[in-house]
Amino acid sequence: MxxxxxxxxxxxxxxxxxxxxxxxxxxxxxxxxxxxxxxxxxxxxxxxxxxxxxxxxxxxxxxxxxxxxxxxxxxxxxxxxxxxxxxxxxxxxxxxxxxxxxxxxxxxxxxxxxxxxxxxxxxxxxxxxxxxxxxxxxxxxxxxxxxxxxxxxxxxxxxxxxxxxxxxxxxxxxxxxxxxxxxxxxxxxxxxxxxxxxxxxxVDLSKFNSAVDGLRMRARLGLGSEPLVVSATRLVRRKGMHYLVAAFLKVRKGVPDAKLAIAGKGPEAANLRARIKELGIEDSTFMLGALSHGQVAELMAAANVFVLPSIVESSPLTLLEAMAVGVPVVCPRAGGVSEVIEDGINGLMVPPTNVDALADAITRILSDKQLAKRLRGSGLKIVREKFSxxxxxxxxxxxxxxxxxxxxxxxxxx
Known part of the structure; x- marks a missing residue:
């Protein structure tokens, strides 16, 4: 974002x-x-x-x-x-x-x-x-x-x-x-x-790093320890946010107390809100609009998993920012993403537009603390070494x- x-x-x-x-x-x-x-x-x-x-x-x-x-x-x-x-x-x-x-x-x-x-x-x-x-x-x-x-x-x-x-x-x-x-x-x-x-x-490592505290953002959202899924991007069709909200409905079946927070603005915002209401997940979903750099970093630090559901990407900054903060990521196997992410090593990759695969990957990270820890550590390492x-x-x-x-x-x- x-x-x-x-x-x-x-x-x-x-x-x-x-x-x-x-x-x-x-x-x-x-x-x-x-x-x-x-x-x-x-x-x-x-x-x-x-x-x-x-x-x-x-x-x-x-x-x-x-x-x-x-x-x-x-x-x-x-x-x-x-x-x-x-x-x-x-x-x-x-x-x-x-x-x-x-x-x-x-x-x-x-x-x-x-x-x-x-x-x-x-x-x-x-x-x-x-x-x-x-x-x-x-x-x-x-x-x-x-x-x-x-x-x-x-x-x-x-x-x-x-x-x-x-x-x-x-x-x-x-x-x-x-x-x-x-x-x-x-x-x-x-x-x-x-x-x-x-x-x-x-990535601006002075703003996006593992020392960022997500507690203030959780308090702002009224959350305690509930699992939080986060995405931050421009709300345009090719960013695939409609696939994320559909996948989140499936995630809730396995992780009933999970919450979803979406940061960003764009022409798809109204359609996305309508889709969230249609799926009946408005009580567990936060549409936050545009946030500052610092707020995005705090949102990422508050998350248990960051999701980039794009149909295609060149080299997404938000993915790098999330890894720099230390949050496990789920992203599409498309475009330049594979030049940043090695599936199962520093993130989980799924086929673009595949709602079931997206939901499964999110659920895996929310349910497996060891997997989340491993992805988090590898993500931090690669960003510090290659993407400053x-x-x-x-x-x-x-x-x-x-x-x-x-x-x-x-x-x-x-």
Whole structure:
């Protein structure tokens, strides 16, 4: 889910009135323009990726500036632990959290043109602002990188839909893909292998760790020691939450006092509430809406099992966050999940959309304390070793340096 609880610090207008001044302050420091529509307080993988990566890059001595669209409840200019944020006005399609306008595109182009940036990094292939930034970077002869987080359909008419998007992806110097499954998705679309670099997602281990106390969240929900099943994600159809509530009905037959808590918001929220009522499990189910980073961590710490019932996933941040907190996980055998989870070792995997298998896996963890303990320990170990934001930031910084060198070499040859 990756919803945000990082408190911003307001930045004075004079500091950012002209980012041109800033570009000459320290030319030994690499300056990165990160661009994307979705950012705090939005929830989901892309905004969490931008926040986590940006702050980790700042800790490595990079000077990152994020350009996103204006938000009614957020300052135009903010700072998040070294990540400078500048929000630009534009017409926002609120359902999709995307901004489109000629004035925004012009302003973004000016920011990139005069910002003295070494690399431009578009944060999401489905973000108009990110795609615009790749176009602007190419016009200004600045090396660029674009990140692909997702896996979607590619057959039939989808090929036509993706054609202009792939054209822009190929204009970037590199495309970061968050898993090998995402790499295959991009390959099918037509992105050349040499353009792609696999850099897995990370977890903010300062917020998601085994020291997080779940007792406050249990108290908020009015729970004592009852078994708690938790899921946290955007409520869209492909996340498979309707399979989870159907499976939970079956879980209750074996574990009658079990409770279910769902965190997140999205277009499927109303349908999900209706389905919960239809199944007669509203008295044992909590629909919590959007939560902050800290609240999500506390919810995970309160859980006996975390469930990700998605139909397909690339490299889900919430799964990594749950493992970092120390809760056993159940997830689909689909997409990039198998690159994180080894079935029976650090989680239980089930076929996507299989309600019976999902219910059985949840029940196994709730009923077998030794299994839960083993999964918990292995999950903690793999996240600490392989999925920190520091690790992801170092790999990304190496890629920035590589594209700068390649770009400089090509310019000297022409």
């Amino acid at each position: 990756g919803g945000g609880c990082c408190q911003p610090q307001k930045v004075g207008l004079n500091r950012l009135i002209s980012i041109t001044y800033k570009s000459f302050r320290n030319r030994d420091t690499m300056r990165i323009a990160m661009v994307g529509d979705e950012f705090y307080p939005a929830i989901g993988g892309a905004p969490a990726y931008t926040m986590g990566l940006g702050m980790a890059l700042a800790r490595l001595g990079v000077e990152p500036t994020l350009f996103s669209h204006a938000h009614p409840r957020q300052a135009k200019e903010e700072e998040f632990n070294g990540l400078t944020v500048k929000r630009l006005k534009g017409f926002v399609i609120s359902r999709f959290d995307r901004a489109i306008s000629a004035s925004l595109a012009k302003r973004l182009h000016e920011c990139i043109k005069f910002g003295g940036f070494d690399v431009v990094h578009g944060q999401d292939i489905y973000s108009p602002m990110a795609l615009q930034s790749i176009y602007s970077a190419r016009r200004r002869r600045i090396p660029s990188v674009l990140t692909c987080h997702s896996i979607h359909k590619t057959a039939g008419l989808w090929q036509l839909i993706y054609r202009p998007l792939v054209l822009m992806m190929c204009r970037a110097n590199r495309v970061i893909v968050v898993s090998n499954a995402t790499r295959e998705f991009c390959r099918v679309l037509g992105v050349p292998d040499h353009k792609m670099e696999v850099i897995p997602n990370g 934001w520091e690790r992801a930031a170092r790999q990304t910084l190496e890629l920035y340096e590589k594209v700068r060198e390649e770009h400089a070499k090509r310019r000297t040859q022409h």
